[in-house]
Amino acid sequence: MKAKNLNELINEYESKGSSKHHLTRQSRKETTPVKSKPDKTIPKYVDLDNLVFDKGPRLMSATTFKLPDGSFKKEEASWKEIRIPPPKPPSFDKSERLVSISELPPWAQSVFPKEETKTLNRIQSCVYPTAFHADSNILMCAPTGAGKTNVAMLTVLRTLSNHMDKYGNVDLNSFKIVYIAPLKALVQEQVREFQRRLSQFNITVNELSGDSNLTKHQISSTQILVTTPEKWDVITRKGCDSSYVSLVRLIIIDEIHLLHDERGPVIESIVARTLRNIEENNGDPVRLVGLSATLPNYKDVAKFLRVDEGLFYFDASYRPCPLAQQFIGITEKKSIKKMQAVNEVCYRKVKENIAQNNKVIIFVHSRKETEKTAKWIVNKLKENDESFKFSEGVKRILQEESDNAKNEGMKSLLSAGFGIHHAGMNKQDRSTVEDLFAEGHIKVLVSTATLAWGVNLPAHTVIIKGTSIYSPERGTWVELSPQDILQMLGRAGRPRYDTHGEGIIITAQEEVNYYLAILNQQLPIESQLYSKLADDINAEIVAGSISNVSDCVDWLSYTYLFVRMCKSRSLYHVGPEYDSDKVLKQRRRDLAHSALMVLAKNGLVRYNVQSGRVAFTDLGRIASYYYISYKSMKNYDKQLKPSMNEVDLFRAPMIHWRR
Template identity: 25%
Template sequence: MSADSSDHQHHDLSPSERYAASRRRTEFAKTEVGQFSAALKFPMDQFQVEASQYLEDGHAVLVAAPTGAGKTVVAEFAIHLALAQGKKAFYTTPIKALSNQKYTDLVATHGAEKVGLLTGDTSRNPNAQIVVMTTEVLRNMLYAESTTLENLGYVVMDEVHYLADRFRGAVWEEVIIHLPESVQLVALSATVSNAEEFGAWLDTVRGSTAVVVSEHRPVPLWQHVVVGKDLYDLFSMTGEKEPTTRVNPELVQLAQSIQRDAQANDWGRPGTRSRNRQRTRGGRRQGDRRQSDHGGARGRPQPPRKDLRVSRPQMVRMLSREGLLPCIGFIFSRNGCDAAVEQCLSAGLDLTTDTEKQQILETVDRAATVLAEQDRDALGFWGFRDGLRRGFAAHHAGLLPLFKEIVEELFATGLVKVVFATETLALGINMPARTVVIERLVKFDGESHKDITPGEYTQLTGRAGRRGIDVEGHTVVLWQPGLDPSAVAGLAARRTYPLNSSFKPTYNMAVNLLTQFGRERSRNILESSFAQFQADRAVVGIAQEVQRQEHSLTGYEEAMECHLGDFTEYARLREEVSKAEKAASRSRNRAQRRAVMESLNKLAVGDIIDVQGSRDLGTSVVVSAAGNPTNPRVGVVTAKGQLRRLSTEEMDEPIVPCAGVELPRKLLTKSPKHRKNIAGWMHGAISQQRPPISDGEAPVGFRYKDEFDLNQVDELRKELHAHPCHGCPERENHQTWANRWQKLRAETDKNIAKIQGRTNTIARTFDRIVTLLTDFGYVEYDHVTERGKSLRRIYGDRDLLVSMLLQSGLMDDMSPEDLAGLAALLVFEAPTEDQVFQPAMPTQMLQGALDIVDEHWYTLEQAERQADLTVTAQPHPGLVWPIVRWVRGSELLTSLSGSDMAAGDFIRWARQVMDLLGQLAGLDDTHPDLARRCRRAKDLVNRGIVAYSSTVRLPDERKDDDDYNTIERLDLNQ
């Protein structure tokens, strides 16, 4: 607690109490925390003082507090301690943009000579006392046992809740586990509901760790719902106009009224009664803190039901009128964000003054000098510029990184008033607003539309309210049909979310652990992960449930006891009969499915088939063969020129070709014109009938299996009828208890399996990985071989596949251009599985490489399935042509011709291509010639707009300096 935090009532204290308070202030001033606090321009909050005192006392600390609460003050105190003790401090962030931002902040405080920046390719003053870096860079340092780690005293892990990220979260746990014991950890997290659990794990792996949780939001948050053109408070107010936890009854009544109207209209009874009810409902919104003649349902007629959804321009005008700008409008769609800007432009919205317009245009035009003139039109630069000039913009992953940085800078300075963003902004750099608008409470997760969770709602609304600027923040939810105010209140009231580990061993992690620690110590390290910690904790509750279930099972056994014999045995026989009957009925279905699978595998490009059954595509021609024999998927073009895919699950009967047609080697099946040509060729060949390959019936072997299953059923029935308990008059009563026993026994066995499955799960996965690596020659007798050493330097989702291709010699004769294309093949992941054939490659070398890559991937996939490991994603050629065009010198839009890829996505993938090429370029000791060619390939990719990431400017640089537009080539994958 701050020494003077309780002295505001000094005049009420007794002389002895005033003396004690004076002593506390004197003692506090002598501490490092006191000296640090005295140098600040604002008083430290209670949680900041508490966490800092724990640090000064030598503890690690986990600080969990809401966004904007000032957690970084604790990190700054850790840096203060490091400087005072002559030690180093590392400040890690999850993304490069945050690292750049923090570097600039720390340079402003401590000077450039004391601060360094490490983000992959960028190495600025790396031996400084304070070094800012991405978490991946620190992980790589730890594995490489870098000398930069010497004299390290403190590590700040900002946004540590990122360890829940399923793609990159494991990096945080690796760092926490591997940091030297002497290092004090400062973990900064958003408010999570299981901070104590996470702190308990930190205590086991890092030693004494204090957990400091603050629920206080420094800027109060008001929740609203927009219905029609009116703004309603979500919660009702007290007499002092403070929000309660009770949903605004006026809003509830309005929602119920709208629902009744909707139901009446749905049943075809709109009538006068419904319209009258609309005209008479109304009233004044609760807790209005602004002028009473603006917004709300203030006695005037409500709009008709069709007008209850407000348009985006109307929403902006409403917020502007209510004084709620600047705002971030979250729209869970890139296209939706872009459309919102277009709608605001079309509506003639203009939110900026003439002076602001001039400042905006100066910033935009200066930053855009790195864009080629011919790219500006194609990239939509002028529309983007016009939106910014008027005060609004979009922000999403498909946007050009340069455009995103301009938006971030202008929004941070208050020049841009409205940003329409996807949810990725909620995890990005610091961009607070006065108001956050959530358009819908449903989002598409890649497979289906789902309600957003309380955690996601908390993350989104955490942006609302700028500390030191706004007295209060605001969240606005837009009305949608079916919206339930109570459900919104539930999201708003639960402002925390659990932190769950996403940690899992990888091939790269395995060889690094084996090299440094050996097999047994590596297993122990993995068993100390947060993932295993959480699994072990869950086991305790399951074990208690098993005990209760076993007690109930004993009671069931007593109730089903039969005087004629063992009823447990009889019940088992009865269940076996039931299972055998079901198995027999499924047997022919299995045979039919196998026949369908075999028929799909036999199909070749050019085969003409007739697709009936559930798909009912009619006459179609095969344009891509099955590929994977265990999961065949055949691409076809229908008579109508449609591109479709056939799989085993979708077919009712085996497929037999009825004719054939010669097709060109290069099939442009994405083009409607070319698909029409293919359909035409098919029609021309229909008359040349080909005899069917098979009659479509199941193979004979499967019919034998049917007969065997039926014989087994007869045998079991005879055995059942011969059992003594079959003649018991109480048989069905006993069977009722037996059914309960069997059901509970199955549940109990599942729980026992869960306990066994969750014990040592991480270590057992590691064992399976080591076994597979041994089979592939990367490990021998638990030691990493020469082949395995190259895998230590290759990171990514396809790390082992890349290493396999390296060892195969595929890259030995590749030019830099080919290497860039191969890297594109190995990093890219398509958003959908729309690629059903392998296109022609840009070079003969890459054409041959495509088959070699597929062959190695198929070998790896089979091994992974057999080892019960996560299957490596199949390489996808969708990025190869754009990257090769780019390295050949084409402009951005030319490079993307024929592709649906957004410019921002291309740059993001190009940076990942560079990252992989950089990893291969680090193999100087084992593959010096390849390393040289990879460096050249990386340089070819790293040009123009791809090379530009962001300009890291020192505080003393002026905007009109000659080097303001200097391109900093930072690590492009962090």
């Protein structure tokens, strides 16, 4: 049966309600609800598209910014500059003590090799009692490099101890651990880390990401599954895979501040589904551990994760090597002048660091730009007779490596003390540059972001040259994500050699406040669930956890959207007619009804407005299992015909996938 369009469904719905409660066409067009008391039985249709934040993950709900003490501003002809000094490390409290590795049970000590560390650091020691001796949920907010990986490892060891007999044997068939990381590079890195440190327990660690698919048998025989949010979302929304999902006892979500990102709805779905399954089905408890960068509204995220005594917040002063920050906002508008200004700033910052004998990494956003930037700075230094001065021994080493290099750009730069690094270079050249930089033979390395994610190569100063990158998926220029910025600046500062590191961001003047907010804990984390609400509700319907409007209302209470709607009503378009509704039950009912109407209009569900019951269709099941949006599903249904051949298929208009 052909699905009715949205207007037909709404008209049909209105004709069944009394004139007192019907929804007018005018009110449907308004972005804020009409000022009438919500009806207890009849939900109101809300245009979900009007609720989506215009700027999406670039939303800044904080309107004022406070610069840290000691900050100052400076203005040049083509740019404005803000400098923020490194924070002072917190004083060591008398009640604090570092936990020695020898205090752990003997079976757990081998996970922390004594040649690598003899004690946990300050942050790890503070979290240790809750992480290792309790099973409560945890949210840990800490700066980059603070040792969050070891905290995750302590919670893993706690799970092992819960399934260990008195002889130290672990029952490998009685539990599973899921580690969720946002990027494939981080997934692969974490797989290697777990395999290296947990090999003595005969634990199987497997990767599940876009590059690695596992069979059901492989997943069932795995104890630690390291995956991306999307992959775990797909697994848990399929009821047929519940046999091994039910064995999960620990879920670690790394970079949980990605709730603010366009991928945030995936994390919300995973957490909501997990918590609701435990409570609704009286299942075995699943421990949730969220690891995050420092953020201002950490209490909201803690409430979302059902965290009580397991909340730990450490500000930027706890960074192992405190970070001084510089934000350079380019005021030029014309492209050529803007590019000249960016190059000039970059040159000046490199020159300052050369004078102090500091090592510098410059991050650019294309392979060609690595060589181009490096040559521009080298030529400028030569013009002003400010080039590096090397000893004869270093000159000889650089000349030898230059002769052996395959990359032509690298050959011409090594002798000047500069290196380049990107994924297009062969492995030998990349290794050579990494070694020369680590040993201090070259002082400046111009690289793409591959160095930030793939190689642990710190420098005193990190310069991010521009924040706009081209997105092939969107066909336009976009700004770097907070995650990318934090990862790049994570390379600034060498704890054993520097008293502090320095991060320099060169961007357009209008973007300065955004990056200031990110790096100074003034960017509140907001929910992006409005943008994917209908799709996520469809997934729950297909999974069998939602069968009517009331189930949908209940499911929404487990989301981060619900936490933030209660806290910031105006931001989430919760009008004054809901003022008496403290838990926003009617608002959730309106949202649920609206999402179901949209799904019904697109043929993904069958929705009975009067009874509130809902059932998925074949289109809905396909959309859920294959991670396709309802809009794309509608396009497939309209355009794909059984009689189409391959040529017809390629002639069909492009259909966009969900994520």
